[in-house]
Amino acid sequence: MTLALSQVFRGPLKLVIFDCDGVLVDSEETCCRLCAQAAREAGWNVPDALAVQTFSGMSLATIQPMIERNAGKKLGAEWEPTMQQRFVAAMKEGVEPVSGVHAMLDAVQKLGVPVRVASNSSCEEMDVKFEKTSLSPYFDGRIHSARDMGVPKPRPDVYLKAAEAEGVLPCECVVLEDSDPGAKAAVDAGMACVMLRAPEKALPDWKGVERIEKLSDFPHILSELIKVAS
Incomplete structure (x- = not known):
């Protein structure tokens, strides 16, 4: 077990919880670009090139006041549901799985560890994403939406809800995330967190956070955790 994960994980490993966007489904850039477009419509000039940097990992509930502050105008109560429908429509047009995700999930299944999803996306949005990327069979009835x-x-509520639904303790869970807000949620839930992150991008300095650079590395980490806890 790596030093970082050992600071939080107590084992045995009873649940793996996945974020959705940027971990399972390659949808984060699309959603961030839609948010940048909405910001420009409101009067805040966020170019598409800065969309991911500006909005990655954030919920619509956080993005709306951010746009309002920078645009100097209120967006109204219908902004969030309107953006949610824009996301769903974009996903129906087509979305790709993150490279290597099916092989990774197959390998995790072979380890015999239960899996769940806990995301800021709505269940409606995730249903479309998982259908389009053939991921639905992995997570049938095991999806949790922080937005909903x-x-x-x-x-940390959505991660705690996933653990509660599985009937396990937070310290028996490992989360796979890619954003700082998501990792913060996992850490505050008392869970070990593995982050899918490029080597040139720094990790947040929080206990229990480990980096992988490609999805194929994740089953190996889980296998090591299982060995240590057995």
């Missing part, structure tokens, strides 16, 4: 709960990440 009304407590988006970086609040």
